[in-house]
Amino acid sequence: SQQGCDPFAQTQRSKLQHRRARINQQINKEMRMRAGAENLFRATSNHKVKETVALELSYVNSNLQLLKEELEELNSSVDVYQNDSESISVPMIPLGLKETKELDLLAPLKDFISEHYGEEGILFEKEIKEFMELRQAMRTPSRNEAGLELLMEYYNQLYFLDSRFFPPTKSLGVFFHWYDSLTGVPSHQRALAFEKGSVLFNIGALHTQIGARQDRASLPGLNQAIDAFQKAAGAFNYLKENFSNAPSLDMSAASLNMLVRLMVAQVQECVFEKMTLLRAQHDFLTQLQLAQEAARVEDVYSLVHQTMTQAHVKDYVPFSWTTMVHVKSEHFKALSHYFAAIALCDCPAASDAELPEQEKAFIQFHVTMPEGPSLRVLLQDPEERRKLGKAHLKKAIMKHEEAMRIHGLCKILRKMDILQEVLSFAHKRSLSKYSEIDHEEDFFETGDAPDIHPKTHQKPEIKSPNFSQVKVTDLFHRLGPLSVFSAKNKWYPVRRVHLMRGENGFGFTLRGDSPVLIAGVIPGGCASEAGLKEGDYIISVNGKDCKWSKHAEVVQLLKSTGEEGVEIGVITLQGSEGPKAADKKAAAMSSGSGVMKSNKENSRKSLMNSKSASTLLVWSKKSKRSKKSTYGIPFTTVGDNEVMY
Numbered sequence: 002s003q004q005g006c007d008p009f010a011q012t013q014r015s016k017l018q019h020r021r022a023r024i025n026q027q028i029n030k031e032m033r034m035r036a037g038a039e040n041l042f043r044a045t046s047n048h049k050v051k052e053t054v055a056l057e058l059s060y061v062n063s064n065l066q067l068l069k070e071e072l073e074e075l076n077s078s079v080d081v082y083q084n085d086s087e088s089i090s091v092p093m094i095p096l097g098l099k100e101t102k103e104l105d106l107l108a109p110l111k112d113f114i115s116e117h118y119g120e121e122g123i124l125f126e127k128e129i130k131e132f133m134e135l136r137q138a139m140r141t142p143s144r145n146e147a148g149l150e151l152l153m154e155y156y157n158q159l160y161f162l163d164s165r166f167f168p169p170t171k172s173l174g175v176f177f178h179w180y181d182s183l184t185g186v187p188s189h190q191r192a193l194a195f196e197k198g199s200v201l202f203n204i205g206a207l208h209t210q211i212g213a214r215q216d217r218a219s220l221p222g223l224n225q226a227i228d229a230f231q232k233a234a235g236a237f238n239y240l241k242e243n244f245s246n247a248p249s250l251d252m253s254a255a256s257l258n259m260l261v262r263l264m265v266a267q268v269q270e271c272v273f274e275k276m277t278l279l280r281a282q283h284d285f286l287t288q289l290q291l292a293q294e295a296a297r298v299e300d301v302y303s304l305v306h307q308t309m310t311q312a313h314v315k316d317y318v319p320f321s322w323t324t325m326v327h328v329k330s331e332h333f334k335a336l337s338h339y340f341a342a343i344a345l346c347d348c349p350a351a352s353d354a355e356l357p358e359q360e361k362a363f364i365q366f367h368v369t370m371p372e373g374p375s376l377r378v379l380l381q382d383p384e385e386r387r388k389l390g391k392a393h394l395k396k397a398i399m400k401h402e403e404a405m406r407i408h409g410l411c412k413i414l415r416k417m418d419i420l421q422e423v424l425s426f427a428h429k430r431s432l433s434k435y436s437e438i439d440h441e442e443d444f445f446e447t448g449d450a451p452d453i454h455p456k457t458h459q460k461p462e463i464k465s466p467n468f469s470q471v472k473v474t475d476l477f478h479r480l481g482p483l484s485v486f487s488a489k490n491k492w493y494p495v496r497r498v499h500l501m502r503g504e505n506g507f508g509f510t511l512r513g514d515s516p517v518l519i520a521g522v523i524p525g526g527c528a529s530e531a532g533l534k535e536g537d538y539i540i541s542v543n544g545k546d547c548k549w550s551k552h553a554e555v556v557q558l559l560k561s562t563g564e565e566g567v568e569i570g571v572i573t574l575q576g577s578e579g580p581k582a583a584d585k586k587a588a589a590m591s592s593g594s595g596v597m598k599s600n601k602e603n604s605r606k607s608l609m610n611s612k613s614a615s616t617l618l619v620w621s622k623k624s625k626r627s628k629k630s631t632y633g634i635p636f637t638t639v640g641d642n643e644v645m646y
Contacts, residue, residue, distance in 0.1 A: 022100050025180040029187045090274070091329070091423050093226070093267050094322055095213035096206040096260070099199050099251070101140060102178040106133055109175050113166050118480055119494060128476045132158065139200065144210050152207065153471040156200045161475040161483075163193050168488040181249040182206065183256070184317050188248040198244045198252055204466060205236030205260070212267065217274055227271045228464075234264035235464040250317050259308045259318065261463065263326070266301040268461035270329070273298050276458070285351070288344035289362055290458070295337035297455035302330035324411040325420070328404050332424060335400035337453040338393040339431050341366075345390035346438050351380040367451040387438055392450035394435045401428035481548035482515045485538060491575040495540065498531045501566040507559065509533060514551040516540055519571070534573060541570035 034057075042054045110129045111122030139155040142148030166173055177196040178189040188195075212229030216222035241257035250256055273294045280287045309315060309323045351359045359380050371379075371389055379385045405424050408414050415421075480486045500507050508526020512518050516538040522529050540548050542558040550558075559567060 021097055021185070025100050025185045025187065028180075028185045032187065090217040090419075091270070092325075092417060092419055093209075093213040093230075093270075094263060094325060095209040097182055098142075098203045098206050099182045100180045101199065104133070104136060104175065104177065106175065109173050110166060113173065114480070117168075117488065117491075118486065120480065125477070125479070128479070132162070132476055139203075142203070142207055144207065144214065148207055149204065149211075150471050152200055152204045153466070153468060154473055156197065156204070157468055157471060157473040158476065159193065159197050159200070161473075161477060164483050164487045164489075165475075165477050165480060166488055167193050179249065181317075182251045183319065184250060186249065190248055194244060195248065198240055198247060201236055201240045201244075201466070202252055205233045205240070208233035208236060209264070217271065220275070220278060223271050223275045223278065227268050227275070227461075230264045230268045230271065231462050231464045232466070234261050234268070234461070236466050237261045237264065238463050239465050253313075255311065255314050256317075259305070259314055262301070262305045262308050263322075265461045265463070266298070266305045266326070266329075269298050269301045269457065270333075272457060272459045272461070273333070283343075283347060285344050285348040285355075285359060286362055288340050288348060289366055290456075292337045292340035292344065292453050293366070293456040294458070295333045295340060296453040297457040299330050299333035299337060300455040302326050302333065306330055319413075321411055321413040324407060324414055328408045328414070328420070328424070331400050331404035331407060332427065334452075335397045335404060335427065335431065338397035338400065338450060339427070339434070341450070341453055342390040342393040342397065342431075342434060342438075345386040345393070346434070350383050350386060356380060365456075366454060368454050369451045371451055372448060388448075389450065391435070391438055391443075392448045394431055394438070395447050396450050397431045398428070398435060401431055481540070485516055485572075485574070486548070492572040493575060495570050495572055496532070497568055497570050498533060499566055499568050500527050500531055500533075502562065503527045511539075511552065511555065514555075515549050516547065517550065517552055517555045533571060537571040537573050539569055539571055543568055 038054050038057050042051060045051055045054070107126065107129055111125065114120050114122040114125050135155050135158060139151050142151045172191045174191070176189040176191055177193070177199070178187060179195065179199040180187050182202065208229045212226045212233065215226040215229070217226055237257045237260040240252065241254055241261065244252065245254075247253055273291075276291060276294050280291065306323065306326045309318045309326060315323070356377065360376050363376055363380065371392075373379065373389070374382070374385055379389065401424065405428060408420065408424060475483070485492075503526060505523070505526060507528050508523040509519050509528040510521040512520035519528070519533055519535060519537045519539065522533055522535050539555055540546070542555060543562070545558065547555055547558070559569075
């Protein structure tokens with residue numbers, strides 16, 4: 002079976018997870034104390050008690066504040082997730098995984114199996130324990146493909162858990178507890194959608210950690226980082242589009258929107274790095290391209306920064322993240338102006354043959370046309386090129402300084418030497434270029450260079466999770482085919498019927514398989530006398546379980562009976578008796594609000610009948626039922642024609 006990585010292996014990252022878990026527990030305790038104190042404060046009319054409680058509350062609140070700051074510092078330990086290579090790469094932002102409490106499903110599932118399925122709950126202990134072990138393992142996934150597969154496997158297994166044990170009208174009574182990834186605040190819900198959403202969030206978070214640890218000084222490392230951040234964006238986007246009413250802030254639409262944008266920006270930054278790696282030529286057009294790529298990175302980071310500073314987001318996004326994103330937008334704006342200057346000053350002026358191509362590239366290069374001579378003159382006159390180049394460098398240096406100033410405002414980022422080095426290297430490079438092209442006899446006023454038009458040769462993709470890549474089998478397969486034996490169906494207790502073969506056989510027709518259905522009962526025949534009804538499912542013949550049996554197997558068992566006759570076990574689905582039942586059921590299904598839901602659902606038959614991957618997403622919280630009774634005979638399973646027996 003799948004294993005999580007050893008949570009006690011004292012690597013730097015697991016120390017981090019440990020400290021996170023510990024802070025989460027403390028936050029939980031303080032929250033309970035606060036709730037208690039608030040209740041007391043509201044309930045008491047005694048002035049003295051009120052004063053004491055108010056004091057206690059302010060103490061608890063300041064404690065919570067400190068804990069949250071400590072957690073934020075942990076969330077910003079970006080460097081722990083970075084790679085160990087020598088070369089300098091700008092740090093990326095990874096997310097910590099959501100922590101969860103242990104969950105004991107043994108009693109609730111055993112009870113449900115005996116109440117709903119009429120089976121001995123104790124006979125399914127092995128399956129329940131296997132499910133719980135899988136959940137335990139997925140709490141500490143390793144930071145690689147195997148860890149992702151583990152989370153996917155658990156996520157897919159939840160589809161079966163939902164179908165088997167979560168009826169639309171009543172709750173199983175278990176609470177799923179998860180901590181907010183950004184604030185550490187605990188939340189709990191009975192809705193399985195909350196468990197699914199949290200696992201999906203962790204799939205996204207794990208991708209961010211895998212992306213942040215790649216060695217981006219090499220092409221394979223860059224491509225892996227791009228892939229990881231695109232998949233992270235896909236997971237968060239999928240969560241945003243398919244879930245609503247999340248009880249924790251990290252999974253609110255505003256927060257997920259911010260995370261998707263952050264991931265897209267990190268992809269765009271990798272695309273820029275890839276370009277600097279691939280385009281080693283120092284020709285004019287390449288330098289223009291680099292400038293436009295850098296402007297594009299600046300553009301997306303500015304958008305992330307705006308998103309992070311919105312009213313309902315800024316309070317819980319770590320200040321270090323907001324600062325880092327702001328620093329990067331300034332840094333890449335500086336780089337765009339630097340590469341523009343390099344194109345103008347370090348590349349030879351255009352020859353007549355090169356002019357048309359260079360003119361075409363340059364006409365779309367600036368956001369507004371630079372003042373001064375016509376493009377043709379500018380491109381062919383080295384002095385004019387130097388003038389404009391100097392204006393670009395002046396702007397670059399201003400932006401480098403702004404990036405360094407913002408970086409200096411954040412205590413946590415100040416400890417990050419890598420970022421400091423990158424910023425100061427870029428600043429020095431622009432300064433030395435400036436002094437190289439600056440002539441003492443220059444007495445013209447250096448103009449204001451227009452900004453560079455952002456443009457990329459590789460647009461980031463948002464890659465949705467591919468759930469079908471990890472195949473799982475239903476752990477609770479023994480309960481019978483899901484088309485019948487699911488939480489949403491109800492059936493009357495098993496009837497054991499003794500049949501003797503008459504001269505016309507048993508007097509019924511059968512159809513379909515797994516389970517085989519009695520399609521028709523001949524009036525006055527043995528089956529009719531014994532009380533069998535059209536629409537009954539055969540689940541056993543002479544004590545042999547037939548829930549999964551094919552048509553031919555059941556027929557064979559019936560045919561091999563002798564004089565003594567045969568005992569068959571049948572069940573009748575409740576609601577298959579009349580067409581009104583489905584409507585009542587649909588009315589009972591509209592569940593209360595305020596619970597995390599998964600939207601955009603379709604009621605599909607069963608995962609196994611469908612070839613498409615998307616069926617794994619059936620969370621049947623809001624499935625639309627058709628008005629006609631779906632509890633009649635499922636003709637979809639008909640393989641054989643009806644045959645008389």
